Amino acid sequence: MVETYQRRSALAHLGLVARAASSSTAGAGVIMSEVPHRTIVNVRGTASDVAFSSAVQTATGLALPSAANTVSNGGVWQIVWLGPNEWWITGPDGEAESLIEALRANFAGQHAIACDVSESRAIIALKGAKARDVLMRGVSLDLHPRAFRVGQCAQTGLSRANVLLHLVDDTPTFEIYVLKSFSDYLWQWLEKVAADFNLAVEA
Amino acid sequence: MLLIPCPYCGKRDEHEFTYAREGHIARPTNGEQLTDAEWAQYLFMRKNPKGVHYERWMHAKGCRRYFNVARDTVTHEIYAVYEMGQPAPVIERENGR
Ligand SMILES: [Zn+2]
Numbered sequence: 001m002v003e004t005y006q007r008r009s010a011l012a013h014l015g016l017v018a019r020a021a022s023s024s025t026a027g028a029g030v031i032m033s034e035v036p037h038r039t040i041v042n043v044r045g046t047a048s049d050v051a052f053s054s055a056v057q058t059a060t061g062l063a064l065p066s067a068a069n070t071v072s073n074g075g076v077w078q079i080v081w082l083g084p085n086e087w088w089i090t091g092p093d094g095e096a097e098s099l100i101e102a103l104r105a106n107f108a109g110q111h112a113i114a115c116d117v118s119e120s121r122a123i124i125a126l127k128g129a130k131a132r133d134v135l136m137r138g139v140s141l142d143l144h145p146r147a148f149r150v151g152q153c154a155q156t157g158l159s160r161a162n163v164l165l166h167l168v169d170d171t172p173t174f175e176i177y178v179l180k181s182f183s184d185y186l187w188q189w190l191e192k193v194a195a196d197f198n199l200a201v202e203a
Numbered sequence: 204m205l206l207i208p209c210p211y212c213g214k215r216d217e218h219e220f221t222y223a224r225e226g227h228i229a230r231p232t233n234g235e236q237l238t239d240a241e242w243a244q245y246l247f248m249r250k251n252p253k254g255v256h257y258e259r260w261m262h263a264k265g266c267r268r269y270f271n272v273a274r275d276t277v278t279h280e281i282y283a284v285y286e287m288g289q290p291a292p293v294i295e296r297e298n299g300r
Contacts, residue, residue, distance in 0.1 A: 068212060068213075068266075069213075082267075083268055086266075140218070155267075156219060
C-alpha cells in the first residue's frame with residue numbers, strides 16, 4: 001500500500017477540483033469525474049466449485065455474478081465478471097487488506113487466489129444524456145440500452161486504450177476502468193469528444 | 204472485419220482478438236527421442252487448408268481466454284466456436300469444399 005502522505009490519484013495532476021469549481025453541470029450533456037482510490041481485488045477460482053463461491057460470499061456478502069459480463073452489487077462490495085474463472089471485487093478505499101485476509105482464510109486448501117490490484121487502475125465516471133454518444137465514438141460494442149443494460153460490464157477497447165466499462169445506472173452513468181498509465185490519455189480523449197456535447201467536470 | 208463470437212462474451216469485433224494459429228497440435232511427450240525431421244514436423248509444418256481451418260483465437264481486449272474456432276479460409280465464415288480441450292467438430296458444408 002502507498003503511504004498516505006505520498007498518495008495522489010491518477011488524474012490529480014489535471015486539477016479537476018479547480019475545474020469543477022468553475023464548471024456548471026446545469027444543462028451539461030456529459031459530466032466527467034475521477035473516482036479516486038477504489039479498492040480492487042483480483043480473485044480467481046473455479047466458479048462451479050461451491051467451496052470457492054461460498055468462500056467469496058462469506059467474505060463479501062455477495063454471490064458471484066451468474067452471467068458473463070455482469071456485476072453483482074451489494075452495499076459495500078461489487079463483484080465484476082472478468083472471465084469464466086476471474087473477477088474483481090471492488091469497494092471502498094482502505095479495505096483491501098482486510099478483504100484479502102478474509103478471502104485467503106476462506107480459500108485455505110483451495111486452488112484460488114486473491115490479490116490487491118487497486119493501484120493498477122484509474123476510474124473515470126462519465127454520465128449524462130450524451131454519455132453513450134461519447135463512448136460510441138471509440139468502442140465497437142452496441143451500447144444501445146436494449147443491448148447494454150444497467151449492471152452489465154464489458155472489457156473492450158475505447159479509442160486506443162483497453163478498458164472495462166460498467167453501466168452503473170440509467171442516467172446513464174458509466175464507470176470506465178483503465179490502466180493508470182493510459183488514464184491521462186483517455187481523459188484527454190474523452191474530453192475532446194465530450195466537448196461536442198456540452199461537457200462539465202465534477203470533482 | 205470479422206465479428207467473432209467469443210464463447211464467453213458473445214460477438215465482438217475482430218480487433219479485440221489476437222490470432223493464435225492452428226489448433227489441436229499436441230506437443231510430443233517424447234521430445235528427446237524425436238529426429239530433427241519429426242521435431243520440425245511438430246514445430247513448423249501446418250495444414251494451410253482451402254476451406255475449414257481449426258484454429259485458436261484469444262479475446263485479448265476482453266476476457267483474455269483462448270478458444271477454438273472452425274473458420275472457412277475462403278469465405279471467412281465461422282462454423283463453430285468451442286472451448287479449449289473440446290474435440291474439433293465435424294463441419295458439413297453445402298458447397299462441398
Ligand atoms: Zn471473451
